Amino acid sequence: MEPNFQTSFIPKAPMVEKRAMPSRPTSLLTVISIFIFFAVIIASGGLYFYKGVLAKNITSMSAQLTLAKNSFEPDQITRLQVLDKRLRASENLLNGHISISPIFEALQALTMKTVRYTKFSYSFNDKGKVDVKMSGQAIGYRSIALQSDLFGTNKDIIDPVFSNLSLDDKGNVLFDLEFSVDQNFVNYKQMLSTESTTN
DSSP, rough: OOOOOOOOOSSSSSOOOOOOOOOOOOHHHHHHHHHHHHHHHHHHHHHHHHHHHHHHHHHHHHHHHHHHEEEEEEOHHHHHHHHHHHHHHHHHHHHHBBBHHHHHHHHHHHHOEEEEEEEEEEOTTTTTTEEEEEEEESSHHHHHHHHHHHHOTTTEEEEEEEEEEEEEESSSSEEEEEEEEGGGGBBBHHHHHHHHHHO
């Protein structure tokens, strides 16, 4: 038998030629804009997740703060506030407290045996000093001159002045004495700190 051939003149494939599309070169501007686009998308996603983490942290910390606040006893806090006010008031009193004993100690160390005092008073002036006024008796004018020289050697006694010199019926010299001392010299707190450093 003869083989059966079917011949057809109709082509099975289209006769149109396939042309390759010429590729356009990508510009640098396109590459940069694509890079920036993806960078913005990644940064936005990162910020969104970071915002969520911050919100969780704030919630956690506020819960911890509330817990810590509730752990303190309000009565204890009130008592501590009252104690703080008392301590501040006592510190102010201590800073402003004046002790005259340093003046007496200085007088005891400087006064000669031939001089004695009969009156003592003090007042505060507006220059931050303590003015001391005294009266006394001395055996002769020479004792007063020597006593004045002794007062001049002490830096704490400022401007000692003997005045109103007169003789009594026994021949003793009566006098008035005025001098000043710095307020720090008679400050109680300063005196305590000086005593603690010397001991």
